[in-house]
Amino acid sequence: ARWSPSGDRIAFVSNSGEGSEIYVYWNTSNTTSKLTQLENGPSSISWSPDGKHIAFTMKVNAKAPVIASMPAKPKGAKWAKPPRITDRLKHEADGAGYLKPGFNHIFVISSEGGTPRQITTGNFNHGGNISWSSDSKNLVYSGNRNENWEYDFRNSELYSSNINTKEITALTDRNGPDYASKVSPDGKHIAYLGYEDKVQTYQLTQLQLMKSNGENKKVLSNKLDRSINTAIWASDSKGMYISFDDKGKTKIAFIDLAGNISDIVENVGGTTLGRPYASGSFSVSNSGKIAYTYSRPDRPADIAMVTKKNKKPIVITAVNDDLINYRTMGEMEEVWYKSSVDGRDIQGWIVYPPNYDSNKKYPLLVENHGGPILNYGNRFSTEIQLYAAAGYIVFYPNPRGSTSYGEEFGNLLYNNYPGEDYNDVMDGVDTLLKRGVTSEDKLYVTGGSAGGIMTAWIIGKNSRFEAAVVAKPVMNWISKTLVADNYYGYANSRYPGQPWENFENYWKFSPISLVGNVETPTMVMVGMNDLRTPPSEAKQLYHALKLRKIETVLVEIPEASHGIASRPSNLITKVAHTLAWFEKFK
Known part of the structure; x- marks a missing residue:
């Protein structure tokens, strides 16, 4: 779900009817309207700053290859289903199963409803986070429009498209993934995540920064030897709130445009309930209040609030207290020990x-x-x-x-x-x-x-x-x-x-x-x-x-x-x- 810039509406995706559609809830009148009637389910919805449009991604179907045709079916015959044929490198995904042929494209629709306009075209995939320019005229998104895109699967670039002319401009061009673009509130910069692919098992996801026209690229998080999970601009465009994992803890910190980092909290998570993996999310208000999923070892996540100045979490929910307060939970202890291989410090719990x-x-x-x-x-x-x-x-x-x-x-x-x-x-x-x-x-x-x-x-x-x-x-x-x-x-x-x-x-x-x-x-x-x-x-x-x-x-x-x-x-x-x-x- 996404709040409108004016705060009077919420856009969200629901599959409550036949297939997934975009809906808008008006919080002043407590009414909901269905905005779309789409061929496939939408994702990555994003309001324009002026509140007049909503951008989203959707798969545009393509035809499967046909190798042979069948003769006419005899009257009354019931034939078996036709074979499933693919010639694609990626044709299935865990959890989704067989992937129908097609390409993900960017669309824009009026926030009042109407017919969506397809902004990107071609046999390429586009998507990720969609970010608007401050004047609501351009979209920034990730994709791979390289000629060898199918086999260049680790690579993605950032592109900008004018929603009226549909002209596409490549903003990045390097070997590696660039994604999660965020245009600064003042429209001067674009922040994004990615790395230069060195072809190794693990590579740091870094926070990058460039001017809105793609110039003056630099790594903003090069003082931090950790992967960045999320980045959200401060309302004054003077820095970003970031999250990252550090020694088994998920932290929120603030990074200014010079790359200086100050930690805020380190107890984010609690939403992956099965095993103790990193999880959780946060959002930041225009006034700098941070709402986040507050994690403790003995209970699932609650919502807490902090600011850059007041770093003590104020927990505002007690979702599971009616159960947890009547259960005795196991206590956790952090342990460190030396590896017999090379004397490295190893952490466990x-x-x-x-x-x-x-x-x-x-x-x-x-x-x-x-x-x-x-x-x-x-x-x-x-x-x-x-x-x-x-x-x-x-x-x-x-x-x-x-x-x-x-x-x-x-x-x-x-x-x-x-x-x-x-x-x-x-x-x-x-x-x-x-x-x-x-x-x-x-x-x-x-x-x-x-x-x-x-x-x-x-x-x-x-x-x-x-x-x-x-x-x-x-x-x-x-x-x-x-x-x-x-x-x-x-x-x-x-x-x-x-x-x-x-x-x-x-x-x-x-x-x-x-x-x-x-x-x-x-x-x-x-x-x-x-x-x-x-x-x-x-x-x-x-x-x-x-x-x-x-x-x-x-x-x-x-x-x-x-x-x-x-x-x-x-x-x-x-x-x-x-x-x-x-x-x-x-």
């Missing part, structure tokens, strides 16, 4: 069972995060709290390769994954054993996606765990790299070359190469519609363990894509089956 007794030794459940270019942190997690409530001390680390520790740390997995991140996880386990909170015969391990890879790698490297749950893993980089929905993006950024060019490395880092060592009872879990780490990957592990007569079970979640726990009932299913498997081997 422990959540203790409710009513923890320090005189007892509890079973230790290791939860490995996905990505691997992601991070866990001191954020609320339903799964972690449920594991703790079942009597486990839950340990979740950020080994090398995790984000929020800088580009060098995040890029340590290039051509070395899984690698020494395994040592970082096990060093954390050994640290907790030395502290005496658990014992060697009470260790359990799980994780999903890249966390599933790590879990499979761990049980292939040692037999120290009583049981394991490997969720939605990659077991074989050769098959995964050529089957997953994002198959085209792995070569060179993770391992040099394509699988057939570098078979040895792709196999060396495949957990299936270690399956002959596995002795740990293992549950394998996967969504049946997972296109990111396809079910065939999970089945490779399950089938190999069955052939070796290792105790194992395969749990397939119907209709679930890669985000197994995106539906609440599936989150319950995931946790319940994980705990039941571990209880079996206590």
Whole structure:
């Protein structure tokens, strides 16, 4: 939803009828009107500064290729459905399934309604954030209009289009993604996110700045060795409010036009309820008040307010107090320890069972995060709290390769994954054993996606765990790299070359190469519609363990894509089956 510049209307997208449409709510009269009747669903809606227009993106359908024609159907015959044919590099996406052919274009419609006008044309994709010039005459957006756009999939540029002439002007031209454009309120500058592609596993997303005509480009956030998540202009155009992850915490800060950064708050998040990933959002009023999702380890997000000067959060909602106040939650502790590989400092967190007794030794459940270019942190997690409530001390680390520790740390997995991140996880386990909170015969391990890879790698490297749950893993980089929905993006950024060019490395880092060592009872879990780490990957592990007569079970979640726990009932299913498997081997 988007407020109009005058604050009297809210534009939003709803699929309450037949398909998604743009609606406008008038807060003075408490009425809602449907603005569009579109062929496909709109996205990225954006008001013009004068309030007269709304821009949006929408897919314009294209015809699928036809290779052969069928003869006339006999009278009364009922034929099978025709084949589905594609010649596109990207033709499916996890969570969306098969992608119908077409191209995303920019449209503009009067805020009073009428027929939308298509601003961009051609067999190219456009989209991302749409930002208006201060005079409401031009749009700034991202796209890839390069001749080799399909294979140049990491690249995107910023373009400007006049809404009357539809003339397109390229504002950036470099090898790498440029996106999330924001025109300053005074119209003089455009801020945007992106980086120069160096073809490596992890690259910092930087805040860039240029004049509104595309001149005088510079990196504004070069004093910060962290990726920028979001940037919002201050109303006086003298700087921007930004968010970024730093050592497992999501922060909001202010950056001026000289690149000087001052932190404001560091407890943003709480909206990714399954596992403790970075999440949350914020907005800034014209007066400089910041509303944001306020995260604490023991409860989901509430809304809080701060300003640059008054940095103490004022929490204005209590969404879950009627439940949380009658529950005892597990307490969280931040832990740091040294890696045995090179002495690096590694960060992790422990959540203790409710009513923890320090005189007892509890079973230790290791939860490995996905990505691997992601991070866990001191954020609320339903799964972690449920594991703790079942009597486990839950340990979740950020080994090398995790984000929020800088580009060098995040890029340590290039051509070395899984690698020494395994040592970082096990060093954390050994640290907790030395502290005496658990014992060697009470260790359990799980994780999903890249966390599933790590879990499979761990049980292939040692037999120290009583049981394991490997969720939605990659077991074989050769098959995964050529089957997953994002198959085209792995070569060179993770391992040099394509699988057939570098078979040895792709196999060396495949957990299936270690399956002959596995002795740990293992549950394998996967969504049946997972296109990111396809079910065939999970089945490779399950089938190999069955052939070796290792105790194992395969749990397939119907209709679930890669985000197994995106539906609440599936989150319950995931946790319940994980705990039941571990209880079996206590």
